[in-house]
Amino acid sequence: xxxxxxxxxLRQTRDGWSRQGRTIGLLPTMGYLHAGHxxxxxxARAENDIVVASVFVNPTQFGPNEDLARYPRxxxxxxxxxxxxxxxxxxxxxxxxxxxxGFATWVEPAGPLTERLEAARRPGHFRGxxxxxxxxxxxxxxxxxxFGQKDAQQVAVVRRLIADLNLPVELRVGPTIRxxxxxxxSSRNVYLTGDARPAATALYRALTAGRAAFDAAPSSAxxxxxxxxxxxxxxxxxxxxxxxxxxPATCAPLITSEAPALLAxxxxxxxxxxxxxxxxxADGSWDIGQFTDxxxxx
Amino acid sequence: xxxxxxxxxLRQTRDGWSRQGRTIGLLPTMGYLHAGHxxxxxxARAENDIVVASVFVNPTQFGPNEDLARYPRxxxxxxxxxxxxxxxxxxxxxxxxxxxxGFATWVEPAGPLTERLEAARRPGHFRGxxxxxxxxxxxxxxxxxxFGQKDAQQVAVVRRLIADLNLPVELRVGPTIRxxxxxxxSSRNVYLTGDARPAATALYRALTAGRAAFDAAPSSAxxxxxxxxxxxxxxxxxxxxxxxxxxPATCAPLITSEAPALLAxxxxxxxxxxxxxxxxxADGSWDIGQFTDxxxxx
Numbered sequence: 001x002x003x004x005x006x007x008x009x010l011r012q013t014r015d016g017w018s019r020q021g022r023t024i025g026l027l028p029t030m031g032y033l034h035a036g037h038x039x040x041x042x043x044a045r046a047e048n049d050i051v052v053a054s055v056f057v058n059p060t061q062f063g064p065n066e067d068l069a070r071y072p073r074x075x076x077x078x079x080x081x082x083x084x085x086x087x088x089x090x091x092x093x094x095x096x097x098x099x100x101x102g103f104a105t106w107v108e109p110a111g112p113l114t115e116r117l118e119a120a121r122r123p124g125h126f127r128g129x130x131x132x133x134x135x136x137x138x139x140x141x142x143x144x145x146x147f148g149q150k151d152a153q154q155v156a157v158v159r160r161l162i163a164d165l166n167l168p169v170e171l172r173v174g175p176t177i178r179x180x181x182x183x184x185x186s187s188r189n190v191y192l193t194g195d196a197r198p199a200a201t202a203l204y205r206a207l208t209a210g211r212a213a214f215d216a217a218p219s220s221a222x223x224x225x226x227x228x229x230x231x232x233x234x235x236x237x238x239x240x241x242x243x244x245x246x247x248p249a250t251c252a253p254l255i256t257s258e259a260p261a262l263l264a265x266x267x268x269x270x271x272x273x274x275x276x277x278x279x280x281x282a283d284g285s286w287d288i289g290q291f292t293d294x295x296x297x298x
Numbered sequence: 299x300x301x302x303x304x305x306x307x308l309r310q311t312r313d314g315w316s317r318q319g320r321t322i323g324l325l326p327t328m329g330y331l332h333a334g335h336x337x338x339x340x341x342a343r344a345e346n347d348i349v350v351a352s353v354f355v356n357p358t359q360f361g362p363n364e365d366l367a368r369y370p371r372x373x374x375x376x377x378x379x380x381x382x383x384x385x386x387x388x389x390x391x392x393x394x395x396x397x398x399x400g401f402a403t404w405v406e407p408a409g410p411l412t413e414r415l416e417a418a419r420r421p422g423h424f425r426g427x428x429x430x431x432x433x434x435x436x437x438x439x440x441x442x443x444x445f446g447q448k449d450a451q452q453v454a455v456v457r458r459l460i461a462d463l464n465l466p467v468e469l470r471v472g473p474t475i476r477x478x479x480x481x482x483x484s485s486r487n488v489y490l491t492g493d494a495r496p497a498a499t500a501l502y503r504a505l506t507a508g509r510a511a512f513d514a515a516p517s518s519a520x521x522x523x524x525x526x527x528x529x530x531x532x533x534x535x536x537x538x539x540x541x542x543x544x545x546p547a548t549c550a551p552l553i554t555s556e557a558p559a560l561l562a563x564x565x566x567x568x569x570x571x572x573x574x575x576x577x578x579x580a581d582g583s584w585d586i587g588q589f590t591d592x593x594x595x596x
Binding site for chain 1: 305309398400401402403404405406407408409411412428429432433436437439458459461462463464465466548
């Protein structure tokens, strides 16, 4: 496996692949990989001639009071895991290479999608996400790009970005991967120590309650929100940020609970902010993700 | 010559050229072509296997009080002129194809470059320019893209855009083409009727005076600004918008008059707003453009 750290090396390597007519799958990550990333990497491996994973803790998507400095990093471990998943190359640029002096062009999502949920709590977050995703897509030039459903609003932003800027790439969305007790895999789970770890299952339990309310009371999205809120309220270590039912493509709030719908949740467990979601597809099937322990899979 | 109006037709045509390994030159225009566009088209013809000109009056770069509705259009004439210049294809999409319902992703220039000159007078203008240029570059996938020095700040914005978003294209900048009396070619010159037409040479005369002041007083950029201002002030039909001396890459104002420098001017002649500039390159040579009448060329 190749470790590529400069833009020039990436461009030359990519041009070689292009000349050979290879299809390329890109898995953008911020590193500190978990089973979710590796699931997407294996999907990319199955669907493309070449698989590139980027490992870049993108500073522009962190707010001034967020966890950029302490965000977990372990490139040697990531390298071993990606090699094991059959990835061909890791692109791990420096922040200076991605944002050189004088950098002054942003990709800026606008509209309702950037006024709600994560966007409302993290000003500038999706500008940073959209900008780095556009840059990575342009640098790597992949046939397909792989994102996780765990970051549902990010998926919606990237879907619009690809359509709006006419980027010639296919978006592939992989399932949320869960611990056996339902906690969604996240690099930030490393922050969950002591009692915080079992308390963090409150998000999954709240979504499960929301799904039950959705199926039981198909006319009221507020009943679904309330079902989610009450589970979080019952967990002493948890503080609700939002519990919403919205359109998966626009994140606009739903009034009646009809498919397609996104049940989206953010909460703090102690000082760790976590997000999670269940997706009800237009065909009426639920996408709640997959469990690492087969006994818990639905 | 092909006339392409749909994104799908463009993509298929472009993919065919790519498979054949052809180099592609793109000339983005808003149509109503003049000798400036045709000069750039001939340069593109000489430098590429395939030349594509886009003809699209981009609504997102016009402000609410600007001249979008009355901006001159004549596609049959443009088609004949481009065919004569050896262009292979015209891409003339509809506004709905470029900005479909739900469009919500902008390419947004930031920093000093978008706080001065045109950017200060035309809020949102360069967001519209950067967005449509990024889209056209991604749709056409050219080897080289051709812009005119007449729109000096646009050139600076596009140069940053290409670098910042890692677009794999070479920027080529063609000279300003002038009428024999110095008026810079512009599609908006069609608005200049009666006395406005001779009065419009005030911009060229002001830049010429500014250049003389620059060469005579190499320590004061303010003396250059004042020289330009006084020429505009002496023309009864002209109203100065700005007369500035700035860094060509950042548009930051200069204090001392040192190369490289951009002498940039905007003025209204009656109700028609015009811009023009002279560029002093780092090597000390002036780029004041080229004249359609060889007797006036410098």
